[in-house]
Amino acid sequence: MGLIAPLEPQDSPPSLADKAFAAIRDMIVSLELPPGAVVHEAKLIAELGVGRTPIREAVRMLEQAKLVEVYPRRGVFVTSVNISDLASLSEVREVLEAHAARLAAERASESERQELAALIEESRGKDKLDRRALIDLDRRIHGCIYRCTHNDFLETTLDEYYVLALRIWFLALDRVERLDEAVSEHGELLEAIRAGDGTRAERSMRRHVQGFEQAVRKVL
Numbered sequence: 062m063g064l065i066a067p068l069e070p071q072d073s074p075p076s077l078a079d080k081a082f083a084a085i086r087d088m089i090v091s092l093e094l095p096p097g098a099v100v101h102e103a104k105l106i107a108e109l110g111v112g113r114t115p116i117r118e119a120v121r122m123l124e125q126a127k128l129v130e131v132y133p134r135r136g137v138f139v140t141s142v143n144i145s146d147l148a149s150l151s152e153v154r155e156v157l158e159a160h161a162a163r164l165a166a167e168r169a170s171e172s173e174r175q176e177l178a179a180l181i182e183e184s185r186g187k188d189k190l191d192r193r194a195l196i197d198l199d200r201r202i203h204g205c206i207y208r209c210t211h212n213d214f215l216e217t218t219l220d221e222y223y224v225l226a227l228r229i230w231f232l233a234l235d236r237v238e239r240l241d242e243a244v245s246e247h248g249e250l251l252e253a254i255r256a257g258d259g260t261r262a263e264r265s266m267r268r269h270v271q272g273f274e275q276a277v278r279k280v281l
Contacts, residue, residue: 077111078118084109085119089128089139090228100129100137126221128228144278147229151274154222155267158203161219162250162266163259165209173209177255180205184248192234200227202247206254206266226273233277246272 075083085105088094105116120137123129131137169177180202187195203223207216246269253262 077115078122081105081109081111081115081119082122085123086126086128086224089123090224090231092228092231094139096139096141096232098139100139102137127225142229142232146225147274147277150222150225150229151270154219154226155270157215157219157222158270159263159267161206161210161215162254162262164212164215165206166254166257166259166262168211169209169254169257173205174255176205177209177251181248181251181255184251196227196230196234199247202251206250209254229277230273233280 085094085100094100100120102113102116102120106113109116120129120131124131128140129137130140180198183198184202187198190198200223204220207219210216246265250262250265250269253259253265
């Protein structure tokens, strides 16, 4: 299973380009394709088992997501990561994620609140998870919160920014000490959303995003 589930309408199966985009994005975020790496079209065609057209469409989508840069006659390269990116990204995420948490608390359906309860229970077993599993849990928690906003535009935007933040997290993964603490913070956040407490959810999410920036900044 990939680290990041592509956002797709429930009644529309993903296209080959969407699948290629999700797969290559996963490679970039997990640093299988590190910053500055060349994105080889022929290699991706062979690895992913799709044609040239879906790969090129996926590259176009990755360029829009600021994960690759395309240089005519030179090739496609994975974008670099600068510490200034972290501050700028956190400024945006702090506002949007906090607002999303409030909306989720106000708008989550009963079935979604049950999903939140399941994630709360799963986060209690964080001590049994390795770092990759903790990051996958973090991704699923944020994805659930985004869906609970019932705002497709906000969900798509948050997903794009989350991917950029997750990539930075992977760069610092071996040196960040607060990974399990971040998952613990989600317990309070998810409880607030499940209880419909928008103010507490907003405050908890803002604190979580700020903590992420501070922890990563210490080691980058």
